[in-house]
Amino acid sequence: MSRSPTFPATDLHGWYVQAKRDLPWRRDPKPYKVWISEIMLQQTQVGNVIAYFLNFLRKFPSVSNLADAPESEVLSAWSGLGYYSRGRNLKKAAQVMMSEHSGKVPETFKELIKLPGIGPYTAGAIASIAFEQPLPILDGNVKRVLSRFYLETDEKKLWSAAESVVRSWHQRKGKPSEINQALMELGALICSPRAPKCSQCPLRKRCGAKDNSAAEFYPVGDRKLTTSKQSHALLLLERQCAAGQEFLLEQRSGSEPWLKGMWQFPIIPLAPKENFKLARCRGNVAKRFSSKLGQRIQVKRYLGKINHQITRYKLDLQVIRAELIGRQASLSSVYRWVPELELQQFAYSSILKKTLALAKN
Numbered sequence: 001m002s003r004s005p006t007f008p009a010t011d012l013h014g015w016y017v018q019a020k021r022d023l024p025w026r027r028d029p030k031p032y033k034v035w036i037s038e039i040m041l042q043q044t045q046v047g048n049v050i051a052y053f054l055n056f057l058r059k060f061p062s063v064s065n066l067a068d069a070p071e072s073e074v075l076s077a078w079s080g081l082g083y084y085s086r087g088r089n090l091k092k093a094a095q096v097m098m099s100e101h102s103g104k105v106p107e108t109f110k111e112l113i114k115l116p117g118i119g120p121y122t123a124g125a126i127a128s129i130a131f132e133q134p135l136p137i138l139d140g141n142v143k144r145v146l147s148r149f150y151l152e153t154d155e156k157k158l159w160s161a162a163e164s165v166v167r168s169w170h171q172r173k174g175k176p177s178e179i180n181q182a183l184m185e186l187g188a189l190i191c192s193p194r195a196p197k198c199s200q201c202p203l204r205k206r207c208g209a210k211d212n213s214a215a216e217f218y219p220v221g222d223r224k225l226t227t228s229k230q231s232h233a234l235l236l237l238e239r240q241c242a243a244g245q246e247f248l249l250e251q252r253s254g255s256e257p258w259l260k261g262m263w264q265f266p267i268i269p270l271a272p273k274e275n276f277k278l279a280r281c282r283g284n285v286a287k288r289f290s291s292k293l294g295q296r297i298q299v300k301r302y303l304g305k306i307n308h309q310i311t312r313y314k315l316d317l318q319v320i321r322a323e324l325i326g327r328q329a330s331l332s333s334v335y336r337w338v339p340e341l342e343l344q345q346f347a348y349s350s351i352l353k354k355t356l357a358l359a360k361n
Helices: 010-021 033-042 047-058 063-068 071-079 085-100 120-131 140-150 155-171 176-188 281-295 340-343 350-360
Strands: 228-241 244-251 268-269 297-310 311-323 335-339
Touching: 010 033, 010 063, 010 155, 010 176, 033 085, 033 120, 047 071, 047 176, 063 085, 071 085, 071 340, 120 176, 140 155, 140 176, 228 281, 228 335, 228 350, 244 340, 268 281, 281 297, 281 311, 297 350, 311 350, 335 340
Parallel strands: 228 311
Antiparallel strands: 228 244, 228 268, 244 335, 297 311
């Protein structure tokens, strides 16, 4: 380590007891709930997770419920959280738990890390928080706290530091779950990436970054993924049915780079220089959608643009409202007419919600 002061774990724990947020998975840290919350918290802020967590637990209250549920229902409950492979892996992991672990979340790091969707950080988090095992956690928040405290940027050394903190605390009869969550909470509430609240930090008397006014330099920023900008046209095709209004949805292929297997309004790519403000461009798009569906459509009007980001894909979606004309042909199995009241039964992304909101304006 670049420096080796004694880590003030007692001060950190005392701060945590007073300042920790009241989160539903903390009130009742059963292994199943801890596992679900840790997967949801990957790449997603706490404030956005709480409602999804509570709803998910209502629909799938146990490992067996989750394992038996159709994937479409799991993804529907996940809709809006993004990174949909996490939802798919939850179901796969639940099936493994049913077949190999008697329907229970395994207790050991060795078994946890074998499950779909679980890496070293998540395995350590579940083992320490749900089973009080003295295992380290090094998520972004903990990495930032320890990097600043020790003035260290080497990730292996930061893992070693995290392990030292939790094992030392455990040897003093402290709970691994509490010291690990204290580190995460400190990074989330106090030791933020920008403008950290150093004057409120329980580590401030020994923190290397505070002593050297160097918080902004630690940790070294991770390499950012290159954002891919893409333009698409989106088709809102509707018709009347016995239940009122119904829409045409398309199930995206499993080979797609984003929203694999999800139900969405039909989409086609636009060339970078296609000007959607021109009538001829919209006419060409209508022809392409007609060819895609095997059914003639007529554009009713242009609704506007939706901006949406999925992982590293930044999407520019031009939305047109249309109707079928002429004799209605049979559509392929990837398409389905769905009444508006039944949309919730399908696994879709927030693009669909944004489109309907745009249509109602």
